[in-house]
Amino acid sequence: VIDFRSDNTHGASPEILEAVMRAAAGTSTSYAGDPITARVRQRCRDLFETDLEIFPVVTGTAGNALAIATLTPPFGGVFCHEDAHILRDELGAAEFFSGGARLIPIPGNDGKLTPDALSAAIRDLALADPAMPACLSLTNATEAGTVYSPAHLTSLGNVARSEMLGIHMDGARFANAVAATGASPADLTWRAGVDLLSFGATKNGALAAELLIVFRPALFLKSLAPRWHRSGHRLSKTRFISAQFEAYLTGDLWLRNARHANAAAQRLAEGVAGIEGVEIIREVEANVVFLRLTEAIAERLQKAEILCFDWPIFGENAYRFVTAFDTRDDEIDQLLAILR
Numbered sequence: 001v002i003d004f005r006s007d008n009t010h011g012a013s014p015e016i017l018e019a020v021m022r023a024a025a026g027t028s029t030s031y032a033g034d035p036i037t038a039r040v041r042q043r044c045r046d047l048f049e050t051d052l053e054i055f056p057v058v059t060g061t062a063g064n065a066l067a068i069a070t071l072t073p074p075f076g077g078v079f080c081h082e083d084a085h086i087l088r089d090e091l092g093a094a095e096f097f098s099g100g101a102r103l104i105p106i107p108g109n110d111g112k113l114t115p116d117a118l119s120a121a122i123r124d125l126a127l128a129d130p131a132m133p134a135c136l137s138l139t140n141a142t143e144a145g146t147v148y149s150p151a152h153l154t155s156l157g158n159v160a161r162s163e164m165l166g167i168h169m170d171g172a173r174f175a176n177a178v179a180a181t182g183a184s185p186a187d188l189t190w191r192a193g194v195d196l197l198s199f200g201a202t203k204n205g206a207l208a209a210e211l212l213i214v215f216r217p218a219l220f221l222k223s224l225a226p227r228w229h230r231s232g233h234r235l236s237k238t239r240f241i242s243a244q245f246e247a248y249l250t251g252d253l254w255l256r257n258a259r260h261a262n263a264a265a266q267r268l269a270e271g272v273a274g275i276e277g278v279e280i281i282r283e284v285e286a287n288v289v290f291l292r293l294t295e296a297i298a299e300r301l302q303k304a305e306i307l308c309f310d311w312p313i314f315g316e317n318a319y320r321f322v323t324a325f326d327t328r329d330d331e332i333d334q335l336l337a338i339l340r
């Protein structure tokens, strides 16, 4: 079996497992008052070059829902891409945690929103009046495996700011976006206007670790901190999430893992060029490759126990292949041989 279904079907980096083992020794202050969490907070301040606060959680869904609830009142509207994970895959978590906010899908090529489409959606909402514009939620790397540049994010951020929207970023694959663009974490977030980032590690070598990062603590701490606790996401042994992040951010493990995954996706994309019956249907910028395959090829993959997901939202015979921090070259090459 070779598994390209998702980066979260993969295991964990040894450095992260070892860090969890080390954190298990002795006792430590509970509920995020421990020294490992304090070190991760400081490490994030250095990495993002600004003051910030962190809220460790164990799922991306929790990070996204808590962030959106913090930025959006129950009568608020949340603008997002029509394929956004918060809209398609989180079973209304953002609506639930915000007490009723409405998600407003916006179409956009390659998983990205444009400033014009965002402005139009804000105008349309004002005309129809089902909700008050409150929040913009962006995903980077996107659900289509593409990445936003800092300039693109800044232009979206300017529209959002001029309309007084809070800005959330779903960074389940933030490392892959940083690795793909070479941009600084600061330029991809708060310098472009992002208020809250769901910074994922689970898909990129952690066991289960996400940080909800708040870039304007003075504005948002009072409403986020209690939500984190009363929703049951403030773990008493938060140090085990923080230990994963400490290892993740040490020696640039997070970027090494993401570069590896992105390079594997490039190897696949380059390898399929010219193969009859195989079409790349989205630009490959991070660690996700969308292919349209003939039925005969799809059957061959199934017989060879090469796993991937059907992706019907990208049309007939569309499939998603995700590479990860530990995808091997020979696995890509076996896939290519069968596609050929």
Ligand SMILES: Cc1ncc(COP(=O)(O)O)c(C=O)c1O
Pocket (backbone or CB within 6 Å): 008, 058, 059, 060, 061, 062, 085, 086, 139, 142, 143, 170, 172, 173, 202
């Ligand atoms: C873009 C994106 N955001 C968020 C998540 C949510 O992660 P979790 O399954 O940990 O809630 C995922 C997981 O697939 C994702 O792909």
